[in-house]
Amino acid sequence: MRRYAFVGTGSRAQMYLAALLGPYAELGRPVAFCDTNEVRMAYYDRLAGSPLSHYDPDSYDDLLKQCDVVVVASPDHTHADYVSRALRHGVDVIVEKPMTTDQAGVRQIREALDSGAAELTVTFNYRYSPRNSLVKQLIPEIGEVTSVTFEWCLDTVHGADYFRRWHRDKAMSGGLLVHKATHHFDLVNWWLADRPEVVFARGGLRFYGAENARRRGLVPRPSRGFLPGDPFSIDVTADERLRELYHDGEHLDGYVRDRDVFSEGITIEDNLNVVIGYQRGASMSYSLHAHCPWEGYRVAINGTAGRIELEVVERAHAAPGGAGATIGAATASANLGIDLSAAEERSSGAEGVRVRGTRLTLQRHWEPARLIPVPAGAGGHGGGDAALLRDAFLGARDDPLHRAAGFADGAASVLTGIAGNESLRTGRAVLLEELDLPG
Numbered sequence: 001m002r003r004y005a006f007v008g009t010g011s012r013a014q015m016y017l018a019a020l021l022g023p024y025a026e027l028g029r030p031v032a033f034c035d036t037n038e039v040r041m042a043y044y045d046r047l048a049g050s051p052l053s054h055y056d057p058d059s060y061d062d063l064l065k066q067c068d069v070v071v072v073a074s075p076d077h078t079h080a081d082y083v084s085r086a087l088r089h090g091v092d093v094i095v096e097k098p099m100t101t102d103q104a105g106v107r108q109i110r111e112a113l114d115s116g117a118a119e120l121t122v123t124f125n126y127r128y129s130p131r132n133s134l135v136k137q138l139i140p141e142i143g144e145v146t147s148v149t150f151e152w153c154l155d156t157v158h159g160a161d162y163f164r165r166w167h168r169d170k171a172m173s174g175g176l177l178v179h180k181a182t183h184h185f186d187l188v189n190w191w192l193a194d195r196p197e198v199v200f201a202r203g204g205l206r207f208y209g210a211e212n213a214r215r216r217g218l219v220p221r222p223s224r225g226f227l228p229g230d231p232f233s234i235d236v237t238a239d240e241r242l243r244e245l246y247h248d249g250e251h252l253d254g255y256v257r258d259r260d261v262f263s264e265g266i267t268i269e270d271n272l273n274v275v276i277g278y279q280r281g282a283s284m285s286y287s288l289h290a291h292c293p294w295e296g297y298r299v300a301i302n303g304t305a306g307r308i309e310l311e312v313v314e315r316a317h318a319a320p321g322g323a324g325a326t327i328g329a330a331t332a333s334a335n336l337g338i339d340l341s342a343a344e345e346r347s348s349g350a351e352g353v354r355v356r357g358t359r360l361t362l363q364r365h366w367e368p369a370r371l372i373p374v375p376a377g378a379g380g381h382g383g384g385d386a387a388l389l390r391d392a393f394l395g396a397r398d399d400p401l402h403r404a405a406g407f408a409d410g411a412a413s414v415l416t417g418i419a420g421n422e423s424l425r426t427g428r429a430v431l432l433e434e435l436d437l438p439g
Contacts, residue, residue, distance in 0.1 A: 005032040005067035007060070007082050008074030009040040010245060012096050015385060016071045016392070017047060024393040034063050035074075039249025064089040072096060076179055077172045080105030083120065084112035092119045094392050098182040099410030101174035103418060103435055106411050113407055121392055122410035124186045127403040128391075129384035131358050131374045135301070135310055136191055136401050138362055138372065142303030145192055148284040149300040152184055155318045159270070159290030160232055161327055163208040163261040168268055170421075175268040177201070177424075178417035181288055184297075185276075186405065186413035191301070194278045195412050199419035200429040203272035207291040213262035223263045224256055231320040232261050234327060242327070274420050293317055294354055306364035316354040 004020055006013045020030050032053040033041040045051045055063040060082065064070070070086045072079055072095040080100040086093045087109070099122050100106055113120060126132055139145065154162075162180070166172045173179040189195060206212065213221070221227065226235035236242040236258045246257035259265075270290040277283050295315040301308040363369040376383070391397065396404035419430040 001026075002028040002068040003031045003066065004028050005034065005055075005063050005070045006030065006044070007034045007063075007070055007072045008078075009033050009035045009037070009044045010073065011241075013044070013071060013073035014047070015380070015389070016073070016094065017044065019389045019393060021048065024389070027393055028069070032063050032066055034060055036253040037249045037255070039252060040245055043244045060085065061089070064091050067091060069094060075166050075172050076101050076174060080108045084108045087112040087116040087118045087120065090116060090118050092121075094121045094123060095410075096123055097186070097410070098174065098178050098414050098417070099407070100414055101172075101178050101418075103415070106414060106435075109407065110411070120407050120410075122405045122407070123388055123392060124183065124190075124403075124405045124409065124413075125380075125384050125388045126183045126187050127190055127384075127401075127405065128387040130376070131310065131312065131360060132187060132191075132384075133401055133403070134360060134372060134374060135299070135308060138308055138360075139191060139301070139303075141306060141362060141364060142301065142308055143305030145282045145301055145303045147282060147302045148188055148192075149298075150184060150188065150284060150286045151298045152181070152286075152288045153292035153295055153297065154180070154288070154290040155292050155295035155315055156231065157315070157318045157323045157327070158295055159292065160208070160261050160323065161234075162268070162290060163266055163270070164234070164259045165257055166255065168259065168266045170267040173268065174414075174417060175421060176288055176290065177269075177272060177274070177420040178414060181272070181274075181286070181417055181420075182410075182413040184286065184288075185416040186409060188276075188284055189409065189412050189416075190403075190405075192278060192280075192282060194280050194282065196276050196416045196419070196432050197279045198277040198429050198431050199274060199416060199423055201272065201274045201420040201423040203269040203274075203424060205266060205269055206271045208261045208270050209266045210262060210264045218262060221260050221262055224259045226258070229321075231318075231323065234258055234323050239327075269424070272420070274423075276416065306362065306367075309359075309361040309363075311359045313354060313356050313358075316352075316356050 006017065017030060020028055030048055030052060032055060033044050034055040035041050036057060041054045053066065064086055069092045072082045072093060074082060076098055079095055083093050083095050100109060167179055227233045236247045250256055272288045274286040276286060294313060294317050296313040299310040358374045360372040360374050361369050362372055391404045415432055415435045419432055419435055422430045
């Protein structure tokens with residue numbers, strides 16, 4: 001039985017702990033937590049059913065002597081150090097996306113892999129979602145891919161939440177082009193079985209932040225906390241899990257979970273447009289907007305023999321006052337292993353013209369369009385999370401879709417975002433070869 005340690009005890013680690021306590025209990029057991037905050041680790045002890053060993057970041061090497069696998073779910077900018085040190089100690093790693101946030105982190109992890117004997121798994125759960133897996137299967141139907149259009153809409157619940165917490169600091173998250181868009185860049189890399197070659201980006205902070213609030217004439221607001229009747233604030237004390245995970249322990253490490261989205265100090269963008277050229281000639285137009293009235297994504301893939309269109313509505317509209325309930329429920333979902341999509345839909349009250357669901361269309365040249373049925377699975381991401389966990393804990397199977405991801409996949413997606421950030425900074429197109437993209 002393998003021994004698992006967890007680095008980072010915020011909401012992101014709960015899915016992996018729940019899997020070890022449930023369907024994979026015979027394969028492994030949790031033995032230790034590492035975090036900057038004892039309150040959060042105590043909360044995880046209660047989830048685990050008994051106290052486990054606790055380590056702070058300074059004693060991480062001691063933790064590595066007690067485990068066979070480490071699950072890294074800490075803030076993004078810390079991933080490279082935790083991952084590389086584990087690999088050098090011969091400890092296998094499961095790391096949440098993004099694998100790292102900068103070029104130095106990519107090099108650090110690659111060198112550790114080259115010098116060690118441990119394995120690295122990067123968890124891209126969108127590959128495992130049935131709808132996205134179906135797109136991969138349909139690609140041969142449209143011939144050689146020539147172009148992709150990909151639009152991602154984050155609503156004023158989910159999107160706003162990135163501007164309340166540590167993600168708002170680009171030095172910690174790499175911005176949404178790294179933290180969030182790595183999911184989407186990886187999807188397209190995987191769908192096309194190709195790698196990006198050049199990236200050009202435009203974007204900025206256009207909606208959130210103090211300057212935008214002043215420009216739109218919003219009244220002065222407190223820098224954190226809950227404002228009754230304000231749809232952009234959350235009460236972390238009203239939800240038991242948010243309170244225990246964050247509010248009750250903030251005096252220990254200074255992490256504030258409920259910063260105002262219109263306060264000072266935000267260094268990430270909320271509107272992004274990117275053009276990506278791929279090595280085999282295809283191109284993609286990508287956009288991400290973090291203040292939309294609905295949440296989901298639209299993808300169109302054009303090929304020499306036809307076109308695939310995918311539209312996914314994850315939340316049809318964000319209702320005023322629904323943010324706290326939805327975020328609290330999402331924090332719970334990873335622990336409970338349930339699909340909260342229906343609960344989120346109820347909290348949003350969405351109905352009418354735009355409804356939650358998936359529409360996948362295939363149209364070959366000279367043929368009528370066909371709607372492709374998309375199977376629904378149990379659990380998060382339509383069953384995708386369950387399939388990801390199976391590969392993470394059992395090892396990659398004989399999967400014709402090759403959904404399991406490792407270092408090269410993590411590096412390709414991260415470096416696309418890094419190139420986008422460099423393009424934002426310089427105003428020029430950035431070649432991936434400048435960033436030392438691994439093959």
